[in-house]
Amino acid sequence: MTEQSIHTPNPDVYPLESSRLTGDATAQDIESIRKRTSVFVYEWPVRLWHWVNALCITVLIATGWLIADPLPTMTFAEATHQFVMGYVRFAHFAAAQILTIGFFGRIYWAIVGNHHARQLFYVPILNKRWWREVVFEIKWYLFLEREPKKYVGHNPLAQIAMFFFMTLGITFMIITGWALYAEGAQAGSLSHNVMGWLIGWVGNTQFLHSVHHLGMWFIVIFMIVHIYAAIREDILSRQSMVSTMISGTRTFKDDRPD
Amino acid sequence: MSQIETFYEVMRKQGITRRSFMKYCSLTASALGLGPAFVPQIAHAMETKPRTPVIWVNGLECTCCSESFIRGAHPLAKDVVLSMISLDYSETLMAAAGHHAEAALEETIEKYKGNYILAVEGNPPLNEDGMFCIVGGKPFVEQLKHAAQHAKAVISWGACASYGCVQAAKPNPTQATPVHKVITDKPIIKVPGCPPIAEVMTGVITYMLTFDRLPELDRQGRPAMFYGQRIHDKCYRRPHFDAGQFVEHWDDENARKGFCLYKMGCKGPTTYNACSTVRWNEGTSFPIQSGHGCIGCSEDGFWDQGSFYNRVTDLTQFGIEANADKVGMTAAGVVGAGVAAHAAVSALRAAQRKTQDKKEEA
Numbered sequence: 001m002t003e004q005s006i007h008t009p010n011p012d013v014y015p016l017e018s019s020r021l022t023g024d025a026t027a028q029d030i031e032s033i034r035k036r037t038s039v040f041v042y043e044w045p046v047r048l049w050h051w052v053n054a055l056c057i058t059v060l061i062a063t064g065w066l067i068a069d070p071l072p073t074m075t076f077a078e079a080t081h082q083f084v085m086g087y088v089r090f091a092h093f094a095a096a097q098i099l100t101i102g103f104f105g106r107i108y109w110a111i112v113g114n115h116h117a118r119q120l121f122y123v124p125i126l127n128k129r130w131w132r133e134v135v136f137e138i139k140w141y142l143f144l145e146r147e148p149k150k151y152v153g154h155n156p157l158a159q160i161a162m163f164f165f166m167t168l169g170i171t172f173m174i175i176t177g178w179a180l181y182a183e184g185a186q187a188g189s190l191s192h193n194v195m196g197w198l199i200g201w202v203g204n205t206q207f208l209h210s211v212h213h214l215g216m217w218f219i220v221i222f223m224i225v226h227i228y229a230a231i232r233e234d235i236l237s238r239q240s241m242v243s244t245m246i247s248g249t250r251t252f253k254d255d256r257p258d
Numbered sequence: 259m260s261q262i263e264t265f266y267e268v269m270r271k272q273g274i275t276r277r278s279f280m281k282y283c284s285l286t287a288s289a290l291g292l293g294p295a296f297v298p299q300i301a302h303a304m305e306t307k308p309r310t311p312v313i314w315v316n317g318l319e320c321t322c323c324s325e326s327f328i329r330g331a332h333p334l335a336k337d338v339v340l341s342m343i344s345l346d347y348s349e350t351l352m353a354a355a356g357h358h359a360e361a362a363l364e365e366t367i368e369k370y371k372g373n374y375i376l377a378v379e380g381n382p383p384l385n386e387d388g389m390f391c392i393v394g395g396k397p398f399v400e401q402l403k404h405a406a407q408h409a410k411a412v413i414s415w416g417a418c419a420s421y422g423c424v425q426a427a428k429p430n431p432t433q434a435t436p437v438h439k440v441i442t443d444k445p446i447i448k449v450p451g452c453p454p455i456a457e458v459m460t461g462v463i464t465y466m467l468t469f470d471r472l473p474e475l476d477r478q479g480r481p482a483m484f485y486g487q488r489i490h491d492k493c494y495r496r497p498h499f500d501a502g503q504f505v506e507h508w509d510d511e512n513a514r515k516g517f518c519l520y521k522m523g524c525k526g527p528t529t530y531n532a533c534s535t536v537r538w539n540e541g542t543s544f545p546i547q548s549g550h551g552c553i554g555c556s557e558d559g560f561w562d563q564g565s566f567y568n569r570v571t572d573l574t575q576f577g578i579e580a581n582a583d584k585v586g587m588t589a590a591g592v593v594g595a596g597v598a599a600h601a602a603v604s605a606l607r608a609a610q611r612k613t614q615d616k617k618e619e620a
Binding site (some may be wrong): 068069070071072073074075079080082083084085086088141143183184186187196197199200201203204205206207208209210211213214216217218220221224225228232235236 | 502573590607
């Protein structure tokens with residue numbers, strides 16, 4: 001059979017086998033693709049979270065940098081009427097609070113949302129097939145595979161990156177960030193009641209500043225890789241990437257079964 | 259030693275008038291953050307309670323804690339302070355020396371079992387069986403354990419006793435160890451600082467005498483009334499921080515104007531102490547007021563937190579001269595270069611394939 005198509009029911013062909021086993025595709029997804037070559041993946045809260053999160057992270061990196069290494073001294077009013085550092089810190093804290101709420105909202109949506117909303121929060125390390133697909137993806141990125149596979153959700157390698165850089169990375173930044181914020185909010189405040197234990201545990205909080213700063217670079221590295229991979233896959237892979245995070249729909253460029 | 263005198267008796271003997279005594283009580287009340295209602299309570303305690311015996315031992319240290327302590331101005335002048343607490347053993351201040359001094363120590367421990375306060379200045383080195391610090395012919399760690407056995411409470415004076423300070427800085431060859439890691443079965447109050455503020459030291463003792471209990475401690479075991487807030491939050495230069503006005507170089511115009519020392523590496527934002535409120539030498543000044551950033555001397559391991567003059571400090575785990583920015587920028591640079599190279603190869607590959615496909619079609 002030379003002209004195999006995903007649209008033709010064919011008992012000999014197992015459509016999107018690798019994606020179904022490891023690429024976050026469900027039976028309904030396969031049916032959708034059979035009919036339309038596209039599949040709805042990301043519901044609006046996931047997409048909204050993605051872009052709000054991206055915006056918050058951008059603001060946090062810029063303002064965080066300026067907190068560690070402030071702008072040159074400027075005097076355009078009396079100190080009482082001037083609030084340069086204050087606004088930088090305000091932006092940092094405001095973005096951090098939005099990011100925190102967003103992250104909790106995202107966790108909530110992982111529970112109540114569709115199947116794909118959960119992929120960010122786990123790595124299926126016990127799934128042997130998944131590891132094989134990880135190796136396949138690594139080979140694709142090392143130019144050792146001629147053609148990539150179709151995936152409905154994140155590909156296995158992307159899932160690893162999302163989990164470690166985003167799920168764990170953001171958690172780390174939220175925890176250390178709120179502990180640092182609690183220092184300024186002081187004992188008795190909500191943030192201090194929640195995160196004060198970390199201040200007591202690390203002792204000298206200069207250390208917290210340092211690891212929070214390193215965490216920023218961790219996120220920067222993720223951004224570089226993430227944006228590059230998304231654009232590259234959008235061009236070279238067999239499915240849509242960038243537009244999927246806007247419309248929520250994954251479109252496939254060909255209709256071959258796997 | 260027949261009967262132990264009360265504080266009030268001692269103070270009267272020293273020529274302190276009742277009026278001055280009451281003034282002292284109200285000053286103490288405000289220093290401890292207590293309302294006027296507590297003044298009679300303090301006065302009452304001073305009038306009726308026998309002086310608490312204090313054994314003051316010195317391990318690996320520089321005696322800056324003693325030096326600070328004897329300069330206490332509020333609560334009281336040094337001689338009265340020294341009479342107040344019945345300082346029964348202190349190598350630095352006592353008249354006795356040698357065997358007499360050691361005998362005084364034994365006598366106090368024996369006589370006031372379970373009632374004396376052990377004040378520790380410095381810390382014991384544990385390496386080589388404690389041979390790096392010998393007191394009375396024996397390792398200091400033995401004297402410390404011996405004296406702590408029957409103590410009511412232990413006060414860890416200064417950064418040495420509380421956290422280890424410079425002798426415990428990496429690589430800590432003598433294995434200098436803070437008191438709370440050696441004495442684990444007694445209530446311990448940490449009064450860190452290098453040295454602690456005199457008024458903080460006397461304030462802690464006065465509180466313990468007045469209320470017969472330890473002051474409220476924070477999570478790290480420091481009295482919350484003195485170590486509950488950061489230098490940064492009570493700094494008189496804080497408006498310049500919020501305004502974004504910083505000293506950029508030592509001796510620049512901004513330094514003369516008294517701008518914020520944040521960019522000069524001030525550790526005020528991570529340091530919990532009373533310097534910016536109580537200040538030093540009878541409230542004369544404190545480091546930031548004299549134009550130098552806080553070095554964070556009352557914080558755990560402040561010697562190992564990189565330079566005193568940087569905000570983004572060195573991370574010794576990554577080599578001596580690496581801070582978070584250098585580590586992060588290097589990593590991001592490597593990843594960025596990798597991404598660029600990968601993108602180039604991807605583009606070449608795609609172009610190559612396109613030509614191949616065209617050839618095949620043709």
